[in-house]
Amino acid sequence: MTIRLLMDTRDMLRDRIFLGKALKIACPVAMQGMLNTVVNLVDTMMIGTLGETAIAAVGLANKVFFVFNLLVFGVVSGGGILAAQYWGNQDVKNIRKVLGLSLMIALGGALLFLSAGLLNPIGVMKIFTESGASIRLGAAYLTIAVFSYPFTAVTNVFVAMLRAVGQVKVPVMTSSMAIVVNIVLNALLIFPERTVTLFGSSFVLPGMGMGVAGAAIATLSARVLEMLVLISVTYYKKWPVAARISEMLGYSGAFMKQFIRTAAPVILNEFMWGLGTTMYSLAYGRMGDNAVAAITIATTIQDIVVVLFQGLSAATAVILGNEMGAGKLKRAERYATFFFLLQFLVTLAGAAVIVAGRWYMIGWYRITPQVAQDVSRLILIFAAYMPAKMFNYINVVGVLRSGGDTKMCLFLDTSGVWFIGVPLAFLGGLVWKLSICQVYGLVMLEEIYKMTLGYWRYRQKKWLKNLAVEI
Numbered sequence: 001m002t003i004r005l006l007m008d009t010r011d012m013l014r015d016r017i018f019l020g021k022a023l024k025i026a027c028p029v030a031m032q033g034m035l036n037t038v039v040n041l042v043d044t045m046m047i048g049t050l051g052e053t054a055i056a057a058v059g060l061a062n063k064v065f066f067v068f069n070l071l072v073f074g075v076v077s078g079g080g081i082l083a084a085q086y087w088g089n090q091d092v093k094n095i096r097k098v099l100g101l102s103l104m105i106a107l108g109g110a111l112l113f114l115s116a117g118l119l120n121p122i123g124v125m126k127i128f129t130e131s132g133a134s135i136r137l138g139a140a141y142l143t144i145a146v147f148s149y150p151f152t153a154v155t156n157v158f159v160a161m162l163r164a165v166g167q168v169k170v171p172v173m174t175s176s177m178a179i180v181v182n183i184v185l186n187a188l189l190i191f192p193e194r195t196v197t198l199f200g201s202s203f204v205l206p207g208m209g210m211g212v213a214g215a216a217i218a219t220l221s222a223r224v225l226e227m228l229v230l231i232s233v234t235y236y237k238k239w240p241v242a243a244r245i246s247e248m249l250g251y252s253g254a255f256m257k258q259f260i261r262t263a264a265p266v267i268l269n270e271f272m273w274g275l276g277t278t279m280y281s282l283a284y285g286r287m288g289d290n291a292v293a294a295i296t297i298a299t300t301i302q303d304i305v306v307v308l309f310q311g312l313s314a315a316t317a318v319i320l321g322n323e324m325g326a327g328k329l330k331r332a333e334r335y336a337t338f339f340f341l342l343q344f345l346v347t348l349a350g351a352a353v354i355v356a357g358r359w360y361m362i363g364w365y366r367i368t369p370q371v372a373q374d375v376s377r378l379i380l381i382f383a384a385y386m387p388a389k390m391f392n393y394i395n396v397v398g399v400l401r402s403g404g405d406t407k408m409c410l411f412l413d414t415s416g417v418w419f420i421g422v423p424l425a426f427l428g429g430l431v432w433k434l435s436i437c438q439v440y441g442l443v444m445l446e447e448i449y450k451m452t453l454g455y456w457r458y459r460q461k462k463w464l465k466n467l468a469v470e471i
Contacts, residue, residue: 009341052367069274080164312398344387
């Protein structure tokens with residue numbers, strides 16, 4: 001077994017065609033995720049100057065966006081599976097139909113979440129916390145931030161379709177631009193006018209002093225600009241996804257049947273998983289603002305390494321989908337093995353970085369020593385579970401979904417969250433009165449369950465399918 005792994009690793013590192021394909025997609029996607037993580041870090045640090053209650057409030061308010069974003073991710077993941085296989089078969093016509101149907105579903109979800117956040121923001125915040133101050137600040141943030149949801153939906157759908165056809169650089173550029181806009185507007189809108197000293201000289205920095213509402217306006221502005229630039233470049237370059245409205249409509253019975261069979265479980269998967277992980281926030285929110293602040297900061301820091309696996313899983317889904325769509329099932333199976341080996345090597349490196357640098361990153365925040373200690377412990381627990389968690393990232397989001405084995409992915413994710421994670425979060429936090437670190441350690445046991453069952457499913461090879469040939 002060990003000899004076989006060493007030989008496979010050697011073959012993977014020698015396969016320049018595979019590594020070239022993987023890095024071409026994984027690096028830009030990881031870079032885009034890293035840029036988004038940087039925004040979250042900067043947002044949290046800037047809002048953190050307003051106090052730990054402000055961090056908790058915005059962190060909980062963003063759980064609404066988290067659930068919405070997972071719904072959209074389900075739509076674009078399901079659509080991306082088909083688009084990648086269609087591109088392997090050079091079927092541009094059906095790629096454009098996937099684009100149209102994905103846009104309609106994603107925008108429908110955006111309007112639903114927008115309505116809830118706009119009409120009853122206090123009620124939404126009360127779901128997550130009983131702290132009056134957190135509810136008030138979170139509602140002020142939410143009523144503005146929800147207007148960014150439709151723009152985020154459109155952007156994410158186009159990004160997924162562009163990835164499927166191999167265009168991954170422009171989304172990174174548009175994200176970079178949006179990040180700069182977000183950070184600049186944060187500085188101008190969150191804080192009041194103030195005087196700073198730099199190199200012995202004093203300067204007056206302008207500011208509106210809007211607090212968390214200013215952060216929401218900055219996010220909205222950046223999302224609008226990102227969407228407009230991305231779509232403009234897509235149509236200017238006349239890429240395959242630059243479709244007319246008529247080309248996005250008109251779905252045959254066979255197309256709808258395949259889309260529903262492939263995408264519907266993914267959409268339900270992400271929504272149910274997101275709803276389940278949001279239940280964790282309900283438990284954390286009743287453990288106090290310090291617990292929420294600690295888990296919010298720890299999660300933001302963890303995302304620095306998680307983005308690497310977002311890139312790898314996106315590359316896995318696209319490359320395996322392209323190969324299977326072209327009818328090259330044996331090569332797809334071999335590439336899947338290579339991706340798992342690559343994931344393990346990156347996991348070791350990522351765990352070492354986050355453990356060694358955790359106190360440096362914790363030092364970016366103005367928090368109490370107790371919260372800082374909790375953040376450190378949470379990061380160590382995360383690092384211990386990384387091999388299982390990152391295997392699941394590649395296996396579920398990349399390998400199994402690439403061949404349309406989406407029902408099994410639905411079962412893995414939802415059963416892990418709802419049968420293991422959620423019960424342990426509430427038992428540990430509210431019944432057993434454990435610390436936030438102990439509760440987090442219990443919740444992460446779901447990753448062990450998913451890894452065990454997911455590996456068994458991978459070995460069955462039921463995911464090795466050519467979906468493009470069915471249309």
